[in-house]
Amino acid sequence: MAIYQLSNDELVSVETTSFEVEQLKERQDIQRLLRTNIAAISEETLVIAEEYGHFVDSNRRIDLLGIDKNANLVVIELKRDDDGGHMELQAIRYAAMVANLTWEQAVSAYGDFLTQTEQDLDAQSSLLDFLGWDSPQEDDFGKEVRIVLAARNFSKEITTSVLWLNDMGLDITCVRLNPLRLGERLLLNVEQIIPLPEALDYQIEVRHKKREERAARSGSKDRSVLSLFVGGELFEKDFKKSDVGLFTVLALAQNNLIDEDAFQFLRHNKTCSFQLLKKREEIKATEDKYKKYRTHLEPEFTYQGQEYYVARNWGLPNTKRFMEEIQNRFSSLRFEWGVGCL
Template sequence: MAIYELANDTLIKVETTSFEAEKLRERQDIQRLLRANIQAISPDTLVIAEEYGHFVESNRRIDLLGIDKSANLVVIELKRDDDGGHMELQAIRYAAMVANLTWEHAIHAYKEFLSRTEQDLDAESVLLDFLGWDTPQEDDFGKESRIVLAARNFSKEITTSVLWLNDMGLDIRCVRLNPLRLDERLLLNVEQIIPLPEAMDYQIEVRHKKREERAARNDGKDRSRLNLYVNGTLYQQGFRKSDIGLYTVQALQTHQLIDDTVFNYLRHNKTCSFQLLKQLHEITGTADKYRKYRSEREPEFFYQDVGYYVARNWDINNTNRFIIEIQQRFPELRFEWD
């Protein structure tokens, strides 16, 4: 579809151009501009490194490395050509290489980035403020990785591969960068083409459901029900994994095991990819649309006279991670699959 300027009595077509024709270089121009304006292709993202290459026995470098508001790592790859080359495979390699990036590694990388870009800021303070954390939460950092591919265009091979990889549980976004010229002005049309923005929430929900179904099939047994014991006594029997957060919090509260430290731990726990405890006004977007919290009811948990709702986004994998973590932290509690 063409883009037009609305004039008084006519439409003036905005002509398509190319980065090559405009003599814009990939790293020195496009990457530099997007580095400083990353929201254009990846909203709610903070760039913490450029040309990141701290990999053992590898000379590969990530164009831009960021984190999002959920403390996920964001690998951003850029191309100025018309087919994207093999950037999806390249980005997957990079995502695998940074999968074990720790909080301390991120701080070190961000310090280097701030120094190189001549920004007089404290790396850790900026990261904490961006994530909304009072103190570092190493266990919640970098649990998942996302990939953003930005290019002049994408070949059918890339789009087909990305659609399949997303269906298998990865989170890859393709953003088309289309330079345009209107008289002496150079414009940039930025379009997210995969997943389509209007279908993104739905596709994410479908992907999560398929991932859970595959995990259940691969596990070889029905793990849909749980029992919870406190000090060896049955507290709750035969509940669904979607209620594991609720009964855990209630059991801890009933047995007076929650103080300020424990509450802060529970409040910010994101094992299920959503914050475990939220107030009503904090539940927005996808979480509300797909009932990740029982926000239509009265609050399920109160602490210091403030009501909270408990996240319900549990699949087999994150349920098992949560069980291990809770049993290690609270030896009074024990779970078993029914």
């Protein structure tokens, strides 16, 4: 779609150009500019490394490596090509390579990056400030790896592959970088094309629905039950996975185990892909429509006068991970699976 400059009497067409015509290089220009303006293609992201290549038996390098506000790693790959080459496959390899990156390794990489870019900051303190942490939380760091692909354009093969990979559970964003020329001015149109921002919530719901359908067709849908113990005493018996967050919060509250740090841990936990605790006004329309929170009932938890609903989007893998996180954080809590667990 064409872009125009508005004047009093006419629309002046803004001409499309290319990085090659403008003699802009991939690393020296595009990567350098995005490195210090990363919000243009990935909001709430901190770049911690450039040309990161600390892999065993590999000479490959990630263009930019970052972390987001949820402490997820972000692999950012850039191309000035008109089709994107095979960047999605390359980025997946990189994501696999950094999936086990530790907090200490991230701090070390960020320290090197700060030195290279001549920034007088302490790496660990800067990371903690960005994440809003008082101290390192190794168990919460790097649980997921997101991928951001930015290019002049993307071939149909890439977009089809990315849509399928996202449907299968990956988190890949495609951002089109379109240089424009208006007289002596060089402009850059930044446009996220996958997932479409206005359709993001819908696409997430479609993704979850397809996963559930695949599980049902294969006969692998788990119908087991759980029991929760606090200090060795039974708190709740034989409840469904969908209630694991609810009974965890209630057990902690009734046993006076929720201080401010514990509340923040629970409030922002996204093990089930949705924020564990939300106020009524924070719940999106699609979340409400698909009953991710039981807003047709009274709020389920109150903390310091504020009422919250508890997320219900628990598949078998994220239920197990949530249980491990809770038992590591609160040693008095213990879960047991009922008969029939897969």
